[in-house]
Amino acid sequence: MADKTLWRRCRQLAEGVKLPEPFDAEAFVASLAARRSRPIELMPVSAPTGGPCGLLMSTERADYILFPTNTTALHRRHILLHEVGHLLCGHVGSDAGADGVAIDAAAGRELMPNLSPELIRRVLGRTTYSEVEEREAELLASLIAQRVGREDGVRGGVHSPAAPDEQDSDIAGGVARFDLLFGGKPRRRPR
Amino acid sequence: MTETLAYFLCVLGFAGFSYKLVDARNNQPLRRMWYMAGFGVCIALGILVLTPAMEELAGGGVVFDRFATLAGDEFKLGAMAFAVAFVRSMRLGEGARLGWHAVLTFVTLAAEVVLYLVAQPTREGELTMLTSRGLPFYVAYEVLFLVYGLISLAFLTAVFARFAAAAEPGPLRAGLWLIVAGVCSAFGWTFWDVDDVRQLAVTGFVEAREDVPSAVFAACSIGFFSLGATLSVWSPSVAKIFGWFRAYRSYRRIEPLWTALRAAVPGIALDPDARLTGGAEFALYRRVIEIRDGHLALRRHFDPGLPERVHANARSAGIPEGRLAATVEAATLAAAILSERAGRCYPESDIPPPQLADAGVATEAAWLVQVSRAFRRSEVVARVRTEAAAELGLVSGAAGY
Numbered sequence: 001m002a003d004k005t006l007w008r009r010c011r012q013l014a015e016g017v018k019l020p021e022p023f024d025a026e027a028f029v030a031s032l033a034a035r036r037s038r039p040i041e042l043m044p045v046s047a048p049t050g051g052p053c054g055l056l057m058s059t060e061r062a063d064y065i066l067f068p069t070n071t072t073a074l075h076r077r078h079i080l081l082h083e084v085g086h087l088l089c090g091h092v093g094s095d096a097g098a099d100g101v102a103i104d105a106a107a108g109r110e111l112m113p114n115l116s117p118e119l120i121r122r123v124l125g126r127t128t129y130s131e132v133e134e135r136e137a138e139l140l141a142s143l144i145a146q147r148v149g150r151e152d153g154v155r156g157g158v159h160s161p162a163a164p165d166e167q168d169s170d171i172a173g174g175v176a177r178f179d180l181l182f183g184g185k186p187r188r189r190p191r
Numbered sequence: 192m193t194e195t196l197a198y199f200l201c202v203l204g205f206a207g208f209s210y211k212l213v214d215a216r217n218n219q220p221l222r223r224m225w226y227m228a229g230f231g232v233c234i235a236l237g238i239l240v241l242t243p244a245m246e247e248l249a250g251g252g253v254v255f256d257r258f259a260t261l262a263g264d265e266f267k268l269g270a271m272a273f274a275v276a277f278v279r280s281m282r283l284g285e286g287a288r289l290g291w292h293a294v295l296t297f298v299t300l301a302a303e304v305v306l307y308l309v310a311q312p313t314r315e316g317e318l319t320m321l322t323s324r325g326l327p328f329y330v331a332y333e334v335l336f337l338v339y340g341l342i343s344l345a346f347l348t349a350v351f352a353r354f355a356a357a358a359e360p361g362p363l364r365a366g367l368w369l370i371v372a373g374v375c376s377a378f379g380w381t382f383w384d385v386d387d388v389r390q391l392a393v394t395g396f397v398e399a400r401e402d403v404p405s406a407v408f409a410a411c412s413i414g415f416f417s418l419g420a421t422l423s424v425w426s427p428s429v430a431k432i433f434g435w436f437r438a439y440r441s442y443r444r445i446e447p448l449w450t451a452l453r454a455a456v457p458g459i460a461l462d463p464d465a466r467l468t469g470g471a472e473f474a475l476y477r478r479v480i481e482i483r484d485g486h487l488a489l490r491r492h493f494d495p496g497l498p499e500r501v502h503a504n505a506r507s508a509g510i511p512e513g514r515l516a517a518t519v520e521a522a523t524l525a526a527a528i529l530s531e532r533a534g535r536c537y538p539e540s541d542i543p544p545p546q547l548a549d550a551g552v553a554t555e556a557a558w559l560v561q562v563s564r565a566f567r568r569s570e571v572v573a574r575v576r577t578e579a580a581a582e583l584g585l586v587s588g589a590a591g592y
Binding site for chain 2: 003007017019021070071072073074075076077078127129135139140142143145146149171172173174175177178180181182
């Protein structure tokens with residue numbers, strides 16, 4: 001897939017997906033699960049060395065997102081978004097190659113030893129971006145994170161002050177009147 | 192040139208003020224709109240009437256020569272009066288009465304006219320000349336102007352400063368402080384007349400037109416007023432530009448750390464040649480994530496005993512408490528990169544991530560800037576690198592560390 005096409009597709013997906021306001025990764029995953037009518041279970045794990053730093057495992061019943069606890073909050077959120085990106089893109093994990101599948105499956109067995117291998121339909125591990133599906137999920141996660149940052153910034157930067165009571169003669173009333181005149185988004189005065 | 196520039200800035204200021212006036216028509220009481228409009232019109236005419244262009248337009252007739260100064264000063268007094276009425280309306284609400292200041296204004300306006308007419312100043316070229324009989328009246332005229340200005344501007348400064356201090360941090364507060372700066376410039380503009388009084392007392396004449404310092408004070412005053420009043424309109428765009436610069440600066444500052452990690456773990460880079468594709472904020476986000484990916488990928492090469500040793504060394508080297516954790520992280524990564532190159536792994540090795548205040552990219556980037564700076568410049572980190580290389584049998588030139 002050419003880079004431009006990849007960017008265009010990921011931008012469309014990132015802009016089209018519904019995000020909670022303010023953004024919360026767990027609420028986002030819960031709403032996605034509700035829309036897909038299929039449970040998504042988040043499993044914080046201490047990622048083993050040498051394995052992928054995030055994993056999406058799917059069974060007939062549910063999708064499991066494994067993400068590491070031993071990293072920063074921003075990185076954790078990004079890894080979670082990456083795995084969600086696979087779900088949004090409808091990836092099946094077919095292009096990881098024999099080695100990639102083996103590494104992901106081994107990591108899955110290590111992290112979820114009680115899950116029978118026969119039940120697993122799909123395993124996608126976040127390792128490198130040499131495969132198209134990994135690149136796409138990573139780019140989508142980054143674009144969603146950028147949209148979250150942009151929308152949080154807009155919410156934090158713009159406010160619409162309420163029309164002040166003109167009878168208030170205290171300092172708060174004065175500040176409210178100045179806020180309406182100078183400080184906020186223009187708003188029509190109630191007649 | 193300075194005068195022309197100052198007048199040009201005045202025009203820009205008036206454009207901003209007019210915009211705000213039009214913008215405010217839907218959400219402000221009618222009386223307050225009149226106060227604002229009155230202030231704008233009076234201050235514009237007060238400046239305009241004493242400009243060389245106006246004099247040329249009027250053709251320098253006797254009436255213009257005799258009364259231009261009086262008209263200019265009366266308009267300035269009017270502007271101060273409207274500003275005070277506006278501020279009282281903002282402070283006390285729509286129903287605020289004009290009060291004592293209105294009485295003071297009417298008395299001052301009338302007294303100024305009487306004093307000016309009695310003084311009978313005449314115009315000779317660029318100068319306003321006084322006879323010895325008219326001089327005391329003209330000095331009284333100037334002093335009354337100063338006293339009125341002192342009272343009005345002190346009131347405006349006190350009220351605007353009080354509201355600026357009470358407002359929440361943000362565009363409103365910044366805008367109110369800009370208006371306080373505008374009032375302070377107006378102080379300068381008004382009190383530059385002290386120079387006229389001094390010149391009058393010594394020579395018996397004074398410059399008829401606004402001089403350069405007056406024009407500069409006027410431009411600053413109008414400029415600050417307009418900037419403060421329209422801050423909510425332009426501050427988001429300015430914040431966006433500053434945000435881009437901040438992101439780009441952080442992007443460049445974490446480059447040494449990112450470059451070293453990418454060389455050790457090439458797979459962390461989503462697009463090694465991308466540079467600023469997607470914008471500075473996106474590029475910064477990618478670098479932060481890729482550095483954290485590199486950190487996780489190298490964790491099997493972390494020497495578990497190293498952080499404690501680096502911490503002790505950094506303390507004894509006099510590194511401030513606030514930079515210790517970043518220095519430890521930089522040293523740990525520097526040693527892990529060399530261990531990875533030499534193929535040395537440590538079982539059950541991990542270094543806990545820093546406890547940052549929030550999950551924002553700005554917070555994490557600010558932390559990584561500190562780590563990157565220590566990674567590149569800290570002598571403690573350099574010593575760790577040298578010792579690790581010697582222990583692992585890496586030669587500096589050949590190993591390229």
